[in-house]
Amino acid sequence: MKIYEFVCERHKEFGELGWRQKGQPGFDPLWGMAVAHDIMEHFPDGDESPADEFQALGAGMVIRQEQYYANKGQLTVSPAINAASDFPEIARHIIYEKMHLPEPRATRPLDDHFEAYIAEFAKEARKLIVSEFEHESKEDKEKMREIVRKAQGWVRIGMRRAMRRYKGRLNEALSTFCEIEQQADRLLKEAFEGQVMQVRIENGFVRCQLEEPEYA
Secondary structure, three states: OEEEEEEEEEOOOOOOEEEEEOOOOOOOOEOHHHHHHHHHHOOOOOOOOHHHHHHHHHHHHHHOHHHHHHHOOOOOOOHHHHHHOOHHHHHHHHHHOOOOOOOOOOOOOOOHHHHHHHHHHHHHHHHHHHHHOOOOOHHHHHHHHHHHHHHHHHHHHHHHHHHHHOOOOHHHHHHHHHHHHHHHHHHHOOOOOOOEEEEEEEOOEEEEEEOOOOOO
C-alpha cells in the first residue's frame, strides 16, 4: 500500500483552498487534478525543479491522452495544449527566480502519436510566449524560446519514463488518476485550512480520507 499526504492550504495568488503535497513546500495548493498529477505523473525521485515539472507534463500526456478529456466532456481540449498551459509559470520560475533547467540528454523519437503531442506542446508554448510575455525584453523572450527547445527533450523523457512505469497498465493508471481527482475534490469542499488528507492506493483501489482534527 502506498500512502500520500496533502495539506489543505490557501493559494497565495488565487485565495482559494487547495491541496499541497507534504514535503513539497514549493508546490502550490490546488484542486483534485493537481493531487492526481502529483501522485501519478510526478516521479517518486522528483522535486519541483523545472526539469522534473516538464517530465511530469510528459507523463500526463501519456496517462490522460484524449480519453480523459472525452470522459469529462472536453472533447476539444488536447492533452498537449493542456500541458502547455503550465509552461508560462515554469518559464517564470526559470527566468525570474533563476531556477536552472539543464540540457536534457539526447533522446530518440517516440512513435508518431506522441511526437505529435510534443510538437503541439511546443507550438502552443511559443504562442503563450507571444501572448503572455508581450512586454518582456527581447532577451527574455529569446531565453523562453530556448526553454521551449529544452522542454521538448524533458517532456519526451517523461513520456518514456511513464510508459515504463505503467507498462501494460495505462487504462488502470487513468482510472486511478480520475478516482484520486474526484475524491480529493469532494473532500476539499469539507476540509479546513491546515487539515491533512491521506491518499491510500493499493492494487488500483483508491481511498482519500481526512485526518480527524486534534483537540486540546
